[in-house]
Structure formats: C-alpha cells, structure tokens
Amino acid sequence: MALRFILGRAGTGKTRLCLEEIRKELRQAPDGPPLVFLVPEQATFQTEYALALTPGLSGMFRAQVLSFRRLAWRVFSEVGGAARPHVGDVGKRMMLARILARRRNELRLFGRAAGQYGFSGTLAGVLSELKTYLVTPEALEQAVRMLPGTAETDSLQAKLEDLRLLYTDFERELAGKYIDPDDYLTLLAARLGESPTLRAAEVWVDGFAGFTPQEYAVLEALLKAAARVNVALCLDPRSGRREDLELFQVTRDTRARLAELARKNGVELERPVELAGPPARFRANPALAHLEREFFRRPTKKFAGPPENLRLVAAASRRAEVEGAAREILRLSRERGWRWRDVSLVVRNLADYHELVATVFADYGIPCFIDRKRPVRHHPLVELIRSALETVTENWTYDPVFRYLKTDLVPVSRGDVDLLENYVLAHGIKGAKWADPEDWHYRRSDALNRPVPNGTGAPAPSDRDRYLREKVNRIRRRAARHLLDFQRRVQAAGTVRELTAALYDLLSDLDVPGRIEEWSREAETEGRLEAAREHRQLWDGVVELLDQVVETLGDEALTPEEYGRILDSGMDGLQLALIPPALDQVLVGSLERSRNPDIRAAFVLGVSEGVLPGRHGGTGLFTDREREVLLAAGLEVAPDTRRKVYEEQYLVYIALTRAGHYLWVSYPLADEEGGALAPSSVIPRLRELFPGLREETLALEPEGTAPGADLPYVTAPGRTLGFLVTRLRDWKSGVTVDPVWWSVFNWFAAHAGWRERCAPVLAGLFYENREPRLDPELTPELYGSRLVVSVSRLEEFRGCPFAHFARYALRLKERDVCRLAAPDIGLFFHAALKTFEDRLREAGMEWDALESADCTRLASAVVEELAPQLQSEVLLSSPRLRFLTGKLERVVERTAGVMAAHARHSRFQPVAVEVAFGPGRDVPGPAYPLPGGGSVELAGRIDRVDVAHTDNAAYLRVIDYKAGPRSLALDDVYYGLNLQLLVYLEAGLREAAALAGRECRPAGAFYFRVQNPLLKGGTPVPPAEVAPRLLKAFRLQGLVLDDPALLRLMDDAIGSESAIVPAGLKQDGTVKKKPGVVSAAQLERLQEHVRRVVAETAAEIQAGVVAIAPYRKGQANACRYCAFKPVCAFDPLLESNRYRQLRALTAGELWRLLGLPEEDEPGDE
Template identity: 50%
Template sequence: MSLRFILGRAGTGKTKRCLDEIRDRLRRSPEGHPLIFLVPEQATFQYEKELAGTPGLGGMMRAQVLSFRRLAWLVLQETGGSARAHIGDLGKRMILRQLLEAHHDELKAFQRAAGQPGFTDTLASTLSEMKMYCQTPESLAGGARYLREQGYDTLADKLDDLSLLQQSLQDRLAGTYTDPDDYLNLLAEQAAKSPTVRQAEFWIDGFAGFTPQEYRVLDIIMRTAVRVNVALCLDGRDRRNTPPEEGELFQRTRETMFMLRNMAAKQGIAESEPLVLDGDVPPRFRNRPALAYLEENFYNPLAQPMRGSTAAIRVVSAANRRAEVEAAAREITRLCIEENYRWRDISVVLREFSAYGDLIATVFSDYEIPYFIDQKRDVLHHPLVELLRSALEVVIKNWSYDPVFRYLKTDLVPIGREAVDLLENYVLAHGINGKLWLEEEPWRFTRAVSLEQEDDLTDQDRYLLEKVNRARDQAASALREFARGVSARKLTVREITSYLYNLLEKLGVPERIALWARRAEEEGQPETARKHNQVWNEVAGLFDELVESLGEQPMTVEEYARVLDTGLESLRLGLIPPSLDQVLVASLERSRNPNVKACFVLGVGDGVLPARADAGGIFTEPERERLETIGLKVAPGGRRRVFDEQFLVYVALTRPSHMLWLSYPLADEEGQALMPSPVIARVKELFPDLEETFYPVDPPGSEIDIEFITRPGRTLSYLAAKLREAKAGREIKDIWWSVYNWFVTKAGSDERIARVFSGLCHRNREDFIPPEVSRQIYGTPLRVSVSRIEKFRSCAFAHFLHYGLRLKDRPVQQLAAPDIGHFFHAALKAFGERVKTQGLDWAELDRAHCARLAGEIVGELTPKLQSQILLSSSRYRYLCKKLRRTVERSTSVLAEHARRGDFRPVGLELYFGPGGVLPAVVFHLADGTRMELQGQIDRIDAVKGDDGTYLRIIDYKSGTASLDLTAIFHGLKIQLLTYLRVALLYAKDLVGQEALPGGMLYFAIRDPIVSTNGPVDPAVLDKELLKSLRMKGLLLGDEKVVRLMDRNISGHSEIIPVALGKNGFYQNTPVVSREQFQDLFNHLDEVLKDSGGQIVKGIVTMNPYRRGRFKYCMHCEFKPVCHFDTLLDDNNYRIIAEEADDDIWHRMKAGKEGETGE
C-alpha cells in the first residue's frame, strides 16, 4: 500500500507519464497484476484508444481504463454485490415522477413545482447530489429541524421534502433494485473484498477534485491496492502541505492533494516521493514559446509583456456567431491543406454549447469537415419518441386533430405521405375527431358549396370517399385497437406498456427503424445509423425499466403518459466517434483530448468564459452557504464556482501544443451587442504585438477575401453574392473573377453550379404567359366575376395564381368571417323569400314577426353550415344564438326601412350568368374574344317615381364597408357599381320597363352595442340603433328619389347616408347626378373591357398596389408563392395617389388612370 503524486502544470506530460508507466509494465509482464487507469467517464474512450494504439504492444489483458462507475460494476461482479437488479437513471426518474404525484399533498416547498416540465430532472439531480455528498434522509430531516428553529422555514421545507422523497425512493427500491447513485457506496463497501482491487496498481488522472462519495472509495482503494498514483495539475515546485489559499489558481487540485495526504496519513499509508514534472518549458509547448509564456504568466499579475512573434496565438472577432464559426472552419481547412494537420489534431472547445452546437454541425458540414460533437443528445424529436407520445395523447385527448396527425407523420405508420395528406385535408374540412375515428361505419361527409346545396353525392364525391376511408383504415386500425385496450379500465403499468409495445410490433416499427439505419449506413452516415439503432434500444430499455420499477402499479393513461414523458425527456444518446480522423467538438468541462495541436476556443465572450455563477437547481446561493454553515455539505456554491472557472480558463488556454485560437462574436442573432471576455484583454496585454483579426459575415472586398475561398460548395455561395454585387454595378476584387472562371469550367458537369449561375439571371417577375396558354387555362368565352376583376386590378399575378393555377387554402372546419357572411346572406335571402311566399309586405313586419321568422330560418340553416359546426360545441351553440339575434336585428331594421320608404325588393341573391335568372353581361374584347360577366346580387329594390322606375342595389356586409370613388376609378372596388349597371341593363326583366339609377348602398349586418349613461327610453334606443346601422353608399342627387327612401328625412337621415335641409343636400353628402352615374358606368365598361383584354393577353405581372399605408400584399394569401420583395429591382408597388373627388370626376371623363411605380 503506497500513495504517489505525479505533479505538474499543464503540458508537462502527466497523462503521458501515466500511460508510459502502464505501457512499460505491460511490456515487461503482459500477464501480471491488474493495472487500472481511473479517469473521468468522458475520457475513457480516448485513453483506451491511446493505449490500444501503442506501437508494438499488441493486445493487453492487465490494463483497463475505467471510470468510477465502471470500476464499481467490475467490483460488484466479482464480489456478488450485483445480485439485485440495477435500475437505470430513467427508471429512477419515472419512479420519482410517480412519487411526486403520490406525495403531492404532503409536499411543502415542491407542491407547486412538482408538475412543471423538467422538475423531475432537477429533483433527480439534487437527490444524486445528496448521495454524492453522503446526505441521508435522517441528516436532511435533522437539518430541517435546526433551520426551522433558526427561522429559515423555506429552506427547512425544501430539506423536509427532499428527506421525504429520498426515503420514499429508498423504500420503493429496497430489497429489489440498486440505485445508480449507490454504486460508489457499494464500491466502498465491496472494494476490499475484490481480488482485482487488492492486486491492482492504480493511476488516477483527469480529476481536479472529488466528491465525498469518491473520497470514500479512494480511501478504501489506498488501503487495499498495491499502489495508487494520482496525477494532479498543480505546480509541483510548491511543496506546501497546508490547505490552499482561496482564489489561487490551483486551489482545487491542491485541496485534493491535501485531503488525500491526510487520508493516507490517518490510515498509515506510506507516501512515496512525488514525481514532479517541472522542466523549464513544458514538453507540450517546447516549439511554441508564446504558448509556454501564456501558460506560465496568464495569472501572474507581475508578468512582463512578451514581444515578438505570436503566430501560435490568434485572437479573432466576428460579426456574429455564424461568422465566427465560419472563420474557424476556414482556418481548420487551411491547417489541414497547407500545414498537413490531420483532422484529429484539432479540437473545438465551447463553454456555451447550446449557442454553438447546431451552428457548428451546419457549418462544418458545409465545409466538408469531419467532426464529432462530444455531447449526449436528447431524443425528443426522433420519430419513435413522437409516435409513443402522440399515441398516448390520442387516447387522452379523444382523437383530436394534433396528436392523430403527429402520430401519422412520424413515417412509422404503414401509410404513404400522400394518403396522410388526403386524410388530413378531409379531417380538417369536416372537423372530424373523437368517436368518429372509432366508428366502424365509413365516413360519408361532404362539404357543400353553398347553404342551398342538397346532399346528393356525385361520382367524384364517391371516389374521394373511397380513397379517404381506405386511408383511414390504414392509418387508424392499429391505433384503434390500442386505444380500446387502454381505455377499457384502469390498468397496471405492465399492461399499458404491453399494449404500447404491441402497437409498435403491429406497425412494424422495429423493422422500419432497422431499415432506416441500413440506409443511413449505405449513404455514408454512420452516426445517423447508430442514432436510430440506439434510440430503439433505449426505448426498449425504458419499457423494461418501467415494468421492473412500476409494473404492478395501477395508473390511468394520463398518469402513465406523464411518467413515460419523464423517461423520454431524460433519454440521452451517448454516441462514440464514428471514425478516428475527425475534429472533436466538446464543452470545456468535458474536453479530454491529450494530443491536440490546434485548439479553437469559440465564444470567448463576457459572462461566458469565465461563466457567471448560476446557482440553478433547487437551492439558491445563500441557501447553499447556509447549509455549509450548519455542517450539511453539498456541492460548492457560486463563490467556489467562480474560482473553478478560473481553472477552466487555464485548461482552455493550455490545451494545444501548436496553435491557440480565441474568438468571440460582436453581436447575437438579434443584433444585440456582445462584449469580449476579460480573457481577450489579458492575452492582448501579455502579447502587445498580437493583432486581432475581424471577420464579417461575407467577404468584405479587401485583402482577406482570399481567406473566404476554401471548399467549392461554400465558395460558390460567396461567389454568387459577389456576382450579384457586380451585376448591380459595384466593383469586386479580381480574385472573384478567377474563382468565377474556375467554376465556369465545372458548370457543365455540376448541377449545383449550373443552378447557381442560372439563378443570378433570375428575375422575380413574370410579365405574361402566351395568349394561347391564357385561353387554355381561362377558357373561351372568358367568364369573369366582379371579385375576379377586382383581384386582377389589385395584382395581376395574384389573379393568375387564384384563377389560372387555381391555388387556394385547404378547407378547414372553422367559422371564419366569410362563412358567417355566407350564413347571413343565405338567411336574409330565405327571409325575403318567406315574406314574399306569405304575401307580406316588409313594412308590415313588426319585431316579434321578424324574430319568429329569423328563428325558423336560422334553425333550418344551422345544420347545413360546415357539417353542423354550429352544433358541435357549447361555444358554437352560443355563437348560433348571437347569429340569430343579428338576423333578427337586421330584418327588423330592413322592415323599418320599408315603413319609412317606398322601395321594395324585386330580387334577392339574384344570380346573373349561365343558368341564372338573368343572363351574363357580354363584352366583345379588342381581339374579338367574348367575355361574359357573371355574379350574384344580394338585393335589388325598385320604386316607381314621377318620371320613371328607380332601382337601387343593397349589398350586405358583415364587416365594415364604404364607397370610395378612388377605389372605383382604379377598379379596386366596383361591386356595387357593377351590380347597379347589371340591374339597369336588365330592368325590363326585373320591373318590365327601363329604369333609372336610384343608388347603391352597403347594409351592415350587425347587432350593435349602444353606449348609454344609465336607463334609456326604448324609443331613443331604437333610434340610436338605426343610426348605428345607417347604410353607406352613393345615391342619386334627386330629393324626390331620396324621400322615396326616407319620406321623413329632415337633416341627417337615420337610415341612409344623406343629409337634406330646406336648401337642398348638405355639403359632402354622397349624391351624384344622372350624368355622373352615366360617367361611372362608362368608366366601368372601360375598366371591365381593359381588364378582360389584359387577362386574355396573358398579363400576369406582379403589380400589387399601394395606397397610403395600405399595401395589397399585407393580406395576400399568395405571399409564400410570389416572394414579392421591394428590395429587388423587378418588384415595385403601383402607387395609387389620393385625389380630390372633383379631380377624379374630371379624369374619368378624360379616361385616364393615375398610377405610378414606386
């Protein structure tokens, strides 16, 4: 029994000395006593590879590279302490999840947090910490009692909860399972009985300190093993045998040496003379004086600056994190190409892994750099995990849309994506969920085109339904069986797990994942292949742990899903490097690569390296300090971690033997400024001749442009940006023309190069399609509606996408504004027809009559709207009542209009066009094409006046609408005018004679709320309601005609947008003369014919309009298709200027429109 320390600062060869001594013993006696190299878990693979790769050594039986846990497993195998089942971390977390629910009412501090995502992981980590620091339920309970007496109730509550949960966990596992956190305790108990430990010589390396649990193991090993060699990073020339001073660089390692010496002395263990590796220049930095000087003097405040060459150290700033990673990737590529580095000679070290991990994976792939990210990956986004979670959620949420289609889109269900899309569209269109999935009867829902359509199935409907039901059976058969099985009664964990595993078997999930893994291997993606295989193995293991730990526990599906979620959230994949020659990417605290020539330390920002103290977890910093004062030892608090961070900085700076790269970003992804770490300032202070390099996102057009030319793929991206600059008339460096010439020679054989070059000539603009194609897609004759013309006048490209390519949103069963509008239109049409059928006049209808008729009609229409959506929930049933009240209000107001005026309906929802009550309006375009205008007019009213019959148009609007002369002039809002024009054109069919224009009006279908100050007279309230629903529009400026609409008008009318006094119409009243109406009609005809002519010619220009602050693109559904962007030369808005009405009337006569390009 003896103890020896191997001491030295970074780079002095401590690890090499350990490995060399093991190699020497192996060469001398390959079959002697055991040689154990005890290292941190993340370093085991690296050091095994180092030993196995020793030239001339061959195989080895004696030497083993182990972590503490692996040593525990080895000892327990020898001594029989492994008889009980070992529950994994996942099983432990799932038990904790169940214990939190079982003891919910007993918890004091954790009751509110117990159900929050991630709390189980936090609790498991804290309980593991308690085990590592040898805290028992009794010690925690005792600490809680003492703290409560001192008035620290909150901290006492936390200790009580931890004591309760730790004791409950121990009781649950007692006699059946071994807690993984007890491995080291068991190792301490059994190590002395182990033949391997008694005969072994140990080398311990890679640790700065140990937990109390590990010290207990080391105490037994020192008393039992032949010899223990401990390598520590500290200055061996300092021979003090006293506790370290707070804040010194090697505080933790010196504290470790002090503890081990005292333990050895107490047990009477001899200490050999320490092996001190203290040469003038550490071997690692022998050829790099700057790195040696940095190692020795970074924390020496009295050090003098070093002048001269600093090629071994580079300080880099970058515009953002991506520019920083790209700069590192370019330098790594250069080192391997120009300086003959191997990929394995390079490591990337991160302190802020979450900000860089995904970015490095993307950029290094772009630069074709082989890399391995040394970090355990979670698996929450793997399709298998999503399948499990969504299958359970389907049951819990009664087959609602989201979990069903998350389940189907995992690609683990034997159904094609096209069938899933078809099924999804059908389910969304008809609002299918719940028991409808479980019914055996085929689905026969169809979506009516209108509320008046009958439910007869067409051949196309039958064909679609056949495909949908076939897809439904493929998608849901296995899931239905699973849902019925787990929903029948409250089952045990074992039973639910069995149903879930059977679901996977019926879906063929094991075979599908194996297939994915094989394909990944064939495509040269070994890491992806291992990931698929490992996920399946981990999930299978998770099921085993569930059954072993909670098998006979009764649970609801909801409880089971929460427990399983806890396990799935804790799943981490620890992949081994798929090849030997690759760049290692690791976090600073996990980085254990002994043979690194170049080390790239990224993200050296303020608050990142060194990191700010962050307590996290269950205890706050003051609470940890309080626990220390009462003798409850726990993990170090923030103050101690600040000193540990200094040591991590030292480790980062001393990792490489040839080149150190320190870089930081100047801004984050949102453009917020970031500051460099004090580490950067200190390095610059030590090396005043060191020049910092700045890298922008793109080549800046300076001498460093050549550094951006590396791998062809990434260089091509930079070249494309440069060629766009040249295309815009800006000068670029000659080097880029050389690069361009090189790529031109490759374009014929490389599709990507050809695609990029063709993209440089791309214009985001389509001006026209050939007229013959236009006729094919639009048909002959050209049939148009008013809304179609308005869309064409708003943007010709949007018109093409809608009416040419017929793009549209997929139908979804939801009550949107258009659906409510259609409902109101159908209700008012039915109401008018009911009034006519019953031989009533609108003026005869009182409020009660309107309410009765409205109730009947709404009751008839409700089941017809979107597969009975208004009956599908309490919320929709309440909305249905509101719709009925709105119809009652609207019909009562229209009845009041009839009582005050003489206009009466002569047409309701009147369709003009093929098969309509009125024929289409025919125009012959300039090229001879016949254009037919068709549409549906909400309401046409007529009255006989002194000089003829007058017609007026009323258009129902469930939103706000007003007449706008500018919009009419530019063809953007011509619906009312067109409908009045059509009504006058076919007046003989409507009223038996020619007619005159009386007006065109919008009627708002609303149930307004009137603000009052206390009780109000019903008559006054009715008056205010009428004013709120006053129609808007344009009327004939004839007092007699106006009085036929409101015979009681005096001043401002309560029902029409007119104010009339003794001297005629008030100023700004929206009235026009017959001649002006005729000017409007003439201009309308020109707009219609011009629009039709352009459509036939194939005009599809992206020409959205802008009027003031309104841009047509703001609400366009086709933005993802057209990619209209005003930053591009080809994309400009048409500016519609605001003009006075008088100017518009003048220009209307002149036939000119006022539009400009932006």
C-alpha cells in the same frame, strides 16, 4: 498503501507521465498486478486509444482504463452487490411521476409544480445531486430541525420537508427490489475493499480538478485497498503567488482533502512528483507559453512582438464565427498537414453552437464528433409511441392521428397520407368515424353543407369524386388498421404490464425494428455513421424503457391517460450517448466535458460576457443563500457561487492552454436575433498581454475589393460556390469585387463535376421572375371559350394578374379545412338574413311592422335552423362554439331590428334578395363587347335590391351585406380594385323591370355591416340615445346621389347628418359635399369607367396576361393576404419584381381623370 501526487501546470506532461509509467509496468511485467487508470467518463475512449497505440507492448491485460462508474461495475462483477434490476434515469422519472401524483396534495411547496410537464425530471436531478453529496432523507429531516424558525427559512423548510417526503417514498420503492445508478459509487465505496483484484493494484487518477463526496468516498476506499494511488492535479507546486494560488484554488482544495483522507486512514503520503519548469507543451510556441504563465498574473508582463499562432477574432454573428473557424481548420489541415483529430473546438455553452457546427462543418466537408447527449424527443419512433397513445386517449383527433401517420413507420406512403389528410381536414373527421365500417362519402359542399356543382355544373359526384372516395377509403383502412387493433388492446388492458404489451404489439405489427434497422443501414451506406448508431441505440433505449416500465409499475392499474403521462416523462429522459464513430475527426464539446490533452490546435468560440467565465447566481432547486443556510445546518449540497467563480477561472485557464501549437479565440458581436453581445473579460486581457495581437473582424460573407482580400473565403468548393454567387451578384449591381472571384469562376468552369452544379446556380444571377403571356390558343382551354367572370375575379386580376392565373387557370387553392373562419361567418349571415326575409314573407309581415319581440323570435328560429348546417355542425362541437352560436343569434336579431328601423324611416323597400345574375341564373348579367371581338358576361349575387316609388319615377339601390367594416374609396373603383357595388347597381338597373316591375333610376349602392355594435362611451348611454346611436353604427356606406328629395326617400328624418345613409343636408336644403355623395353625371361617368375597366380586364385575361405585378397603394398591397406567394416567389429585391405603385387620388383628381370638372373637396360642411 500509498498516495502520490503528480503536480504540474497545464502542458507539463502529467497525463503523459501517467501513461509512460503504465507502459513501463506493462513492458516489465505484462502479467503483474492490475494497473488502473481512472479518468472522466468522456475521456475513457481517448485514453484507452492512446495506450493501445503504444508500440512494443506484448499485451494490455494488466491495464484497465476506467471511469468511476465502470470501476463500480468491475467491482460488482467480482464481489456482487448489483444483482437487483437497475433503474435508469428514465425509470426514475416514471417512478417519481407516480409518487408525485400520489403525494401531490400533501406537498407544501411542490404541489402546484407536481403536475407540470418535466417536473419529475427536475426532481430526479435534485435527488441525484443529494445522493452525490451523500445526503439521505434522515439528513434532510435533521436539517429541518436545525433550521432557525424565521420568515427567511420558511420556504426552505417547506422545500426540505417536501423533498424528504418524496425522497423517502423513492427509497422505499427501491428498497430490496431495485438499484439506483446514483447509488453505484456509494455501494462501490462500501464494497471496494472486498475486491481481491484491487488489493495489489496500482491506480492512476487523471483529468479531474475536483471530486464529489461520493467520489471522495471511493478514493478513500481505494487508498485503503490499493498498493498505491497516484493522483495527477493541475497546479503549480512551487509558486506562492497569490494569483496562482487563486487560479488553482479548486485543485489545491482537492489535494488537501485527499491528503487528509490519507492521513486519517494511515496511508503513506509519498513525495509528490513536481513537474516544474516551462511546460513542454508550449516549448515550440513562446506566445502560448507566455499566455499560460502570465494570463492571471499581475502586474501585466507584456509579450514583445506579434504572437504567432494566436488569433483573436470578432465575428458578426455565431454563424460567421463558426464559418470562420471552419475555414481556418481547412487551412491548417491543408498547409500544415494536421489531421482532423489534431484539432479541438470547445465552447462554454454547447447548446448555442452544436447545430451550427454540425451544419457548417458538413458544408465545409470537415468530419467532426460533437460530444453531447442527443435528446430523442423528435425521433419518429418516440413520436410514433406518443401520438399512438394520444390518438386513443384523445378520441382520434386530427393532430395525433397525423403525427402518427407522418412518422414513416406506418405502411402508408407520404402521398397517400397527404391525400387522406386533406380529406379529413375538409370534412372535420374525428372520433368514431375512423372506426366506421361504412365508406366515407366524398362530396362537394359549401360551408353550410349545401351541395356545390362539380366540374360539369351538376351537384352529383363526378367520376373523379368517385375515384377519390374509393382511394381515400382504401388509404384510411390501411392507415387506421393497426391503431384500431391497438385501441382494442388498450381498452381491454387492466395493468401497466398489459398496456405495455399492447404498445409493444403495435410496434411489432408495424415491424418497427425492421424499419429502424433499414434506416440504420441506409445511413451507414451514405456515410452517416452517427445517425446509424442513433437509430439502433434509440430502439434499444425504447425497449429498455418498456422493460423498466413493466419492472417498476407492472401490476399497477393505470388509465391509458396516466400511463401515457408516465411514459412521456420516461421518453423525455431518453438521451443517446455516442462514442466517436471514426478516429480522425475534429472533436467538438463543452469546456466542462472536453478532455483533449494531446491536440495541436484549439478553437475556443463564444467567449462572450457572462459566458466565459460564466456568470452564476443560484441555480437548481436551492439558491446560494439557501445553500449557505444548509451548510450552517451541517448539510452540503453542491458548490456555492464563490467556489463556482474559482471553477470558472480554472475553466478559462484550461480553455486557453489546451493546445500546444495554435490557439483561436473568438466571440460573436450579435446573437441570432441581432441583439448585441459584449466580449468576455478574457478578450481585453488578451489585448493587454499581447499588444502586437491584431484583432480580426469576420463578416458572414466576403466583402473585399482589393486583390486577395477575399482569398480566406475560398476553401471548400461547395461553400465557395455560394460565396461566388454572392460576389457575382454584387458585381452585377455595380460593386467592385476582389478579382480572385474570376479565378474561382474559371476553376468551376474547368472542372466537369462542378461545372454541372455551378451552371444552374449561376443562372440564377440572371434570372428574372417574370411570366410571359400565355399562348393565345391556350387561354380558351384554361378559361373556356365563353368568358363569364365574377366581379371578385376581375378585382383579383386588377390586384395581380398572376394571382388570377393561379386561382382560375391553375385552379390552385388553399386546402379546405372544416373550421369556423371569417368567410364562413359571412356566408352564415347572408343565409340567415335571406332565411329571415323568407320567414317574413311566409308570415305576411313587412319590415316596417316588425317589433322587437318578432326580431328575437325569428332570429332564434333562423339560427337554430342554420347552425347545424355550418361546417358539419362545427357550432355544436364545443361549449365555446355553442356560446358563439348565441352571439350570432344576437347579431342577427340586432341587425334585423335596425333593418326594420330603416324600413320605418324610408320609402325604399326590398323587392328582391339574393339575386343571382349571369348566364342561367335568376336574371341575365351585364355583358360588354371586347376590343378583340366577343364579349364578357358578368355573374354574381346581389344581397338585396331596394326600390322606392314616387309619382314620377322609381329609384333603385343595391345593398351588399358585410360581416366586417367596409367602405368605398372612389380611387379603388378607378383602379379596378373595387368594382362590386357599381357592377351590382348596373346589373340591378338593367333588370329593374324584372325585379321591380318597371324601369328604375339609380339611387345608390351601399355596404350594410351585419353586427352587434358596442356603443362606446365613458358613462352609461341614456335609454333615449340608444336607438339613434345604434342607427348611426349601422349607417350604410357607399355611393348616393346628391338629390335632396331622393335622400328624404331614404331617410325621412334626415337633417345635417343622416343616421341611415352617408349624407346630410345644409340649412338651405341642399346636399352637403361628403365622400360618397355624387351627382348623376358623376355616377354615370363612374359607371362608364367601370364598363371600360371590365372590358379591358377581360381582354387582358383573354390575351393571356399572367404578369407577376401586384399593386401597392399606400400601406395596402396585393401580397399581404395572398395565398399564392410561395408560387409566384415575388421578391421586391429583384429588379424584375416591383410593385405597381398606385397613387391615392383626391376627389378632384379623380373627376379630372374621368373628364369632369373639378369640384371642391368633400368635407363635413
């Protein structure tokens, strides 16, 4: 029994010495005692590979490269002790989730967190940490007793008591039935001495800076059992400098502790092997040798001259940083002939970089292996299991059903899933409807479930409707069949075993194993070896998970909801650990895990402040202060912050000394959101050590103008093509670019394979996002030979011709969704007020005689009648929406009350409601001749037509109900953006004889907001002021004639300001100038202009104008709420895409443009 240390700084050849000694033993005695090389888990493959490459070996039977965990398995296979089922991380999470649910009400501190998603995983990590440090439930109990009873320790005491309770339950669940892998090393330490193989073995330990208490226990057992244990540690055996002592504090502590274990057990402590002198790794590179020796030493010894093979880079972003590294790796490979495996890329925080590295390296054609455990939460198989269970437990709601169908593991094509999804969304299908043996019925209806005409104008289903109905029903039966079978099995299951069997039957019925294997083969064929292994490993992991569920919880009775939560916790813990699928790859990893002793080039990225070295506060379940208190109570749980500072310093040293030939150190200047990032303290230290080091700045894209400035960006053809397009676009804009890009262009043009790929990309440089006019012969086919249009259609064209084309020619629309949206509320209010009017007439009542009680009674009846019709009873589908029904009722009641008040103060009374005008409707609509021949007919629906009679004439006004605030800007009328009120007024006046029994003069056109306003004020509103303030809140908005007599017909109480219309009278009885108050001549000129705009717009529609030309007026523009932005791809950055700028007009400017004399600007006189 002996212990020997192999000591040396980075690069002195410790690993090489270990390998050479093993090789020597193998050559001298191929069948001698075992030779064990103990290394970190992530280094086993590389170390074994290095040993296997040794020339001249007749065999490797004696040598074994093992991690601590694999050593445990070897010993257990010899001496026993691991026959019981093993509970992995997933099984532990599920077991702890059950314990937490059972103990939740007894926990002092964790009770609230016990039910939170992921807490069982957090708890599993804490228990793993406790076992790593050999802390038992009894030790926790002892620590609680040792804690001083102070306010500071109350929280810690509660934490320890909760942990002791949960830890005890967990151990009780394991006792005699299962083995926790976190106990492997504890068991190994106890049984290792029984192994006959290890009694004569020689052991080498390399790649560790320190060990956990569990690992120290194993090493102690090895010291007592093995012939000799050799431990390689990175430290300077001869330096007594304070800086070196601090740098190697972690490894010095490790050496001291191992030496103490040797002395304690009577193990001979051999003279150490001291690898002193200049490290061999840096023999050919003075700059890197200087960096290794002097980085942590003071005073600073500066390096003379520019350092070769050392690059310091500041990148604009992490993306620019990774792309720069990729280009440099390609350069090193091309110019120096280095293999991919000669290069390593390391970062402190892999989570910030792994996706970027995978994407960028693929773009540059660099094979790489990213050393990380892959989470599988979003893999289709995991999603299938989760969504299938949620479908059953959540009564077939939309989200889980279609997550299940979109996994591509269900025998329904994506096209069919899309069709089914559109139908389900449009009709609000959920729950028992999926199991309905009767066909679903496809029909067209509006938000109030009223049939709407099909393409032939009839409400009956068309042939297309019938075809879609039959197809949807075939798809839904195929989609739901396996889930319905699964639901029946789940409902019949009584135990976890039966629930798991039901789930496995679902996977078998869907042939998930076959589909996964098919995906794996496809990935292999395409060269995506990692993806192929991920698919296969995940299937194995899921099967193992289900086995563990049955093993640990098999005969327990759980509801499907409880089972789903436990299974979800288990799947959240599933991670894939892959080995490199190829030998020649760039290895990418985090500093803590990377073990690459034999590389030529190291790329150290992300050297930002607080990252490398890392900034540590308390992490995990215990704060640093709590760890100090526990240590004083005799309980060690993980390193404190002071030790972590030493560890971080050591990691910086390791990062900078990995490679012997080339070192790249870089940091990003900004994160993904554009937030500034500061460089780490490593960066100024490098500048201080190497005054001749030129710090480079990397932009994401090339920006050079001088010849050759952009040459570093010319690397992989695929990525270079993207840069070429960028630079040619700059050149097209008048920017001077590096001439190298013309050579690049010629290269692409000369290579046939790339020429085809290059052509469409470069064509985009000259692409103009314009739409030419339609063929004149095509417009009648698209719009019909007879042009009948609504006002909203004309307004949409005036906003953007392409939006009109998309909606009315291409028939594009957002998919229907059965939900309560603002347009549905508006439709409901229109229907409610129409029904209210009908009920009034049926009862022989007039608006001016309506009392408050009548409003309440009728509003209640109307809403009760209409609520079930809205969006397939959506208002009855939840307590929240039933509450909304009450609010809608109060809005209708309040609105009716105000309309009654209007009637009492006005001579204007409704003569018609919901007046449909246009061809084949209640009354004809306005028709205007077109410049090129033919005419345009307008169609629409006027919410209300009011008429007032005098001795000499009758006056007509139109009112349009709005569910939200709306006003009328006259310049919007001028530009054709708001034509509704003027067109409706004209339609009413043209058909006045039919509507009012006589010809009428125009009085005005208004918006009436349907609402239940909240009266604002700092103090309660006096009762006497409520009614007047309500009237003002409901004041009509729009156009009114400046005739005092007419205004008094609208409001018999009008004074300086009307509570009913947007007008007022001066003291002399004349009308105040206000926005919306117009003279008869002005109104007539506006109507003439509207007729002209309607005709011009219709003529442009007929002429096939489909230009992508959205308007912008102030802050408003046509694109803000447009549903067709993905179709038109309007981009203001393109020269061909510009907004039509519309200038806001004053009233004076407007009347001048319409040929009338300017007047004083309206105001509140």
